[in-house]
Amino acid sequence: MALSLICPTKEPAPWVAAIKAMAPELDLRVWPDDGDKADVTFALVWAQPQGIFSQYPNLQVIASMGAGVDSLLQDTSIPTQVSVVRMVDPRLVSQMGDYVLAAVLNHVRQFPDYGRHQKQQRWQPLSPRNVDAVTVGIMGLGQIGRSVATRLSQVGFHVTGWARRAKAIANVKVFAGPQQLSDFLAASEILVCLLPLTVETENILSMETLGQLPRGAYVINVARGNHLVEEDLLSLINNNSLAGACLDVFRQEPLPPEHPFWFHPQITITPHIASLTDTVSVAPQIVENYRRMTVGEPLLNQVDMRRGY
Ligand code: NDP
Numbered sequence: 001m002a003l004s005l006i007c008p009t010k011e012p013a014p015w016v017a018a019i020k021a022m023a024p025e026l027d028l029r030v031w032p033d034d035g036d037k038a039d040v041t042f043a044l045v046w047a048q049p050q051g052i053f054s055q056y057p058n059l060q061v062i063a064s065m066g067a068g069v070d071s072l073l074q075d076t077s078i079p080t081q082v083s084v085v086r087m088v089d090p091r092l093v094s095q096m097g098d099y100v101l102a103a104v105l106n107h108v109r110q111f112p113d114y115g116r117h118q119k120q121q122r123w124q125p126l127s128p129r130n131v132d133a134v135t136v137g138i139m140g141l142g143q144i145g146r147s148v149a150t151r152l153s154q155v156g157f158h159v160t161g162w163a164r165r166a167k168a169i170a171n172v173k174v175f176a177g178p179q180q181l182s183d184f185l186a187a188s189e190i191l192v193c194l195l196p197l198t199v200e201t202e203n204i205l206s207m208e209t210l211g212q213l214p215r216g217a218y219v220i221n222v223a224r225g226n227h228l229v230e231e232d233l234l235s236l237i238n239n240n241s242l243a244g245a246c247l248d249v250f251r252q253e254p255l256p257p258e259h260p261f262w263f264h265p266q267i268t269i270t271p272h273i274a275s276l277t278d279t280v281s282v283a284p285q286i287v288e289n290y291r292r293m294t295v296g297e298p299l300l301n302q303v304d305m306r307r308g309y
Contacts (some may be wrong), residue, residue: 018283070197137188145194196309197224
């Protein structure tokens with residue numbers, strides 16, 4: 001039994017160090033020099049070459065290095081008997097809370113406007129809005145969305161959320177399913193997308209949905225680029241239906257140099273850094289899942305392959 005790290009776009013050294021520190025005895029290998037592929041039972045992956053899993057005849061578990069599994073699940077070489085797990089981690093959750101809170105307050109306290117005024121040496125106080133007068137709607141109330149919703153409500157925002165299934169979260173009004181989406185959107189002055197990318201949620205931020213937000217609403221997408229129909233967002237900002245957007249994720253990453261988002265005064269972009277996996281923080285769940293695999297116990301943070309998240 002061995003664990004192979006397959007992460008061509010990430011530096012493997014910090015992962016190796018964090019796992020070795022917890023489990024020095026674990027047979028840990030790094031693709032592409034991972035020896036006899038028949039030894040590998042556990043793959044820890046990010047941006048793996050498509051089709052690679054067919055090379056590993058004894059694979060039992062594939063672990064995503066991040067919270068999202070959308071690109072991993074597109075790989076048709078994942079054998080049906082293999083379990084897929086993902087990272088669920090308090091640091092990942094709290095970093096996302098920091099980012100969303102910063103983006104929401106940046107908008108509510110009009111920092112982008114003051115930035116433009118500063119360039120013109122223009123001293124012009126704008127009337128601020130109180131946080132309890134602003135409704136923030138969170139799409140996706142999972143491990144991350146639920147915590148972000150609670151954090152914003154503790155700061156004083158009026159917070160609503162939307163998920164597939166109804167649920168109770170203190171001080172958060174929850175809407176569920178496609179039939180309640182319009183009511184949720186109609187009240188969301190700031191919309192935060194924290195959905196997983198699935199067949200159902202791809203292109204969910206479109207003219208049809210964004211057009212139902214209140215006039216002057218603001219959009220924050222920290223989930224995946226393919227949730228957003230980029231041209232629809234641009235049209236709605238350009239015709240003043242929306243005030244602007246803060247985007248961390250894009251259809252094409254890195255964002256191409258000619259992309260209009262780079263130049264739009266009402267769009268703030270960041271390079272997919274809203275929340276980054278901390279190797280030391282997630283190493284215990286990797287080692288624990290490896291142990292569970294060896295003794296046949298139920299795995300932590302298993303992905304439901306039918307739902308796609
Ligand atoms: P979870 O799987 O824990 O939660 C997903 C939530 O989305 C659930 O509340 C689920 O509803 C809801 N949902 C899924 N499908 C639908 C649907 N069709 N309609 C309505 N609601 C739906 O995910 P996490 O909270 O851990 O992560 C969310 C996403 O955030 C990740 O998939 C990833 O793409 C993104 N992310 C981005 C990062 C960044 O740096 N930009 C970093 C980390 C994550 P229900 O509760 O009813 O099942």
